[in-house]
Amino acid sequence: MPGPASFGRCVEIAPLPVSLVLFGAGGDLARRKLFPSLYRLFRANLLHPDSRIGCCLRNDAGFREKIRAALPADAPDCRDDFLDLLDPVVGDYRSDAFFGVLAEYLREADRAESALPRNRLFYLAVPPEACAGAVEGLSRAGLLKGPADGPWRHVIFEKPFGRDLGSAQELDGFLHRHLEEEQIYRIDHYLGKETVQNIAVLRFANPIFEPVWDRRSVDHVQITLAEDIGVEHRANYFETSGFLRDMFQNHMLEMLSLAAMEKPETFAADAVRDEQRKVLDAIRRAPAPSAARDFVRGQYAAGGGMAGYREEPGVDPASQTETYVAARFFIDNRRWRGVPFYVRGGKRLAAKRTEIAVVFKRPARSIFTPLRPEDIAQDTLVMHVQPEGMDLTLQAKHPGPRLCMGPMTLHFHYDELGAAAVADAYARLLLDAMLGDPTLFMRSDLIRSGWELFTPVLEAWRDRPESSPLHFYPAGSAGPSAADDLLRRDGRAWRPLTGEPMA
Numbered sequence: 001m002p003g004p005a006s007f008g009r010c011v012e013i014a015p016l017p018v019s020l021v022l023f024g025a026g027g028d029l030a031r032r033k034l035f036p037s038l039y040r041l042f043r044a045n046l047l048h049p050d051s052r053i054g055c056c057l058r059n060d061a062g063f064r065e066k067i068r069a070a071l072p073a074d075a076p077d078c079r080d081d082f083l084d085l086l087d088p089v090v091g092d093y094r095s096d097a098f099f100g101v102l103a104e105y106l107r108e109a110d111r112a113e114s115a116l117p118r119n120r121l122f123y124l125a126v127p128p129e130a131c132a133g134a135v136e137g138l139s140r141a142g143l144l145k146g147p148a149d150g151p152w153r154h155v156i157f158e159k160p161f162g163r164d165l166g167s168a169q170e171l172d173g174f175l176h177r178h179l180e181e182e183q184i185y186r187i188d189h190y191l192g193k194e195t196v197q198n199i200a201v202l203r204f205a206n207p208i209f210e211p212v213w214d215r216r217s218v219d220h221v222q223i224t225l226a227e228d229i230g231v232e233h234r235a236n237y238f239e240t241s242g243f244l245r246d247m248f249q250n251h252m253l254e255m256l257s258l259a260a261m262e263k264p265e266t267f268a269a270d271a272v273r274d275e276q277r278k279v280l281d282a283i284r285r286a287p288a289p290s291a292a293r294d295f296v297r298g299q300y301a302a303g304g305g306m307a308g309y310r311e312e313p314g315v316d317p318a319s320q321t322e323t324y325v326a327a328r329f330f331i332d333n334r335r336w337r338g339v340p341f342y343v344r345g346g347k348r349l350a351a352k353r354t355e356i357a358v359v360f361k362r363p364a365r366s367i368f369t370p371l372r373p374e375d376i377a378q379d380t381l382v383m384h385v386q387p388e389g390m391d392l393t394l395q396a397k398h399p400g401p402r403l404c405m406g407p408m409t410l411h412f413h414y415d416e417l418g419a420a421a422v423a424d425a426y427a428r429l430l431l432d433a434m435l436g437d438p439t440l441f442m443r444s445d446l447i448r449s450g451w452e453l454f455t456p457v458l459e460a461w462r463d464r465p466e467s468s469p470l471h472f473y474p475a476g477s478a479g480p481s482a483a484d485d486l487l488r489r490d491g492r493a494w495r496p497l498t499g500e501p502m503a
Contacts, residue, residue: 346479429441
């Protein structure tokens with residue numbers, strides 16, 4: 001196996017030879033994300049030279065030229081070498097004949113000279129309704145099974161993983177008729193972001209944080225995923241999804257579980273995901289009639305020269321689809337009992353910002369008279385996911401002869417290290433998939449636990465809309481005022497979306 005390429009305390013292991021088969025190679029996701037990410041891995045010598053990329057297409061006319069145009073503009077001399085790894089596999093993957101062609105392509109790839117065995121990774125970058133046919137075709141062609149002690153066969157799936165608990169369980173049952181759980185890689189690009197990965201490093205590699213990472217020291221936690229864009233070209237999908245399904249059930253819960261989990265025994269995939277599941281299982285569930293009580297749903301209206309959601313092309317003029325959700329969670333375990341986790345996210349907000357803010361308690365008493373504890377700003381650790389970095393706001397003395405104190409922020413942002421330091425999320429996840437490392441991929445029990453939490457809320461919104469009315473907010477604002485009330489009744493406030501970070 002190729003040895004590790006080390007830099008300081010960073011170790012990357014180049015994967016074994018892999019035949020990566022990309023379904024939907026002519027689609028938008030492949031062009032915008034997957035091929036540029038694979039190119040970055042290629043340039044970093046993290047693709048084995050014996051690897052091949054089979055590109056499933058209905059028509060390969062002009063294919064390489066389109067991919068060339070989508071690749072990053074720097075280092076153009078590498079493009080031809082990368083494009084040489086791409087093999088068009090042409091046909092309609094709704095037909096058995098196509099899978100016969102694909103099987104022959106893979107047999108030819110296996111016969112190519114290589115001192116190492118060749119693993120197979122199938123990436124289904126296709127709409128959800130097309131995934132079942134692709135899995136069944138691969139299964140009928142015998143492409144999902146290999147010798148017990150031979151190279152592995154893995155399949156990457158894009159979200160959504162169901163629409164509610166029932167559909168998620170149905171999908172899970174279908175997949176497990178054809179695949180073992182360890183073969184299934186459910187990808188969510190948020191888990192590939194540097195700061196999301198850095199949560200575990202920050203907590204468990206730095207002994208200064210873990211002793212204060214619990215209910216004795218933490219007042220509350222805020223998680224924000226704010227987008228300044230509207231639904232753009234995704235209106236047809238978003239109308240039947242809404243923000244809760246699109247973002248809360250996956251991105252938001254993943255960030256929450258990583259921030260709140262116990263220290264795993266090791267950093268192995270199942271050890272980490274076991275601790276994430278324990279967090280999700282410990283989130284307090286309300287009885288069905290009141291499941292939406294701690295949730296606020298909103299929809300953006302016209303504002304700031306921007307159209308409202310109901311005015312977007314492809315949207316029902318009377319749509320009840322939420323474009324904003326705020327919620328309050330309690331994790332009923334020993335570490336977090338009584339600490340509220342406030343989670344919010346939405347579209348057409350005042351800024352683009354994704355962050356996890358851990359807000360610490362004020363001192364029980366102040367020795368700095370006449371200051372009272374409530375006069376002292378709260379220390380806050382903010383892990384920025386978008387843009388990526390972190391801030392730690394502490395209390396410090398201002399320069400001068402008098403004892404004047406106030407917040408001071410220590411900050412680190414990845415973009416200050418240069419563009420090359422900010423890793424591409426899809427590149428990180430593709431590398432892990434080629435290494436056979438599922439740590440940053442969703443396991444079926446994590447998905448089930450998330451749907452168990454949110455399905456009663458979705459049902460309450462559908463069956464008893466009066467229990468959680470749709471609150472409108474102007475496009476370009478911070479969201480509906482009802483979301484402010486969610487914290488105000490606890491004596492707290494959201495961190496501002498614009499301007500300097502709040503102390």
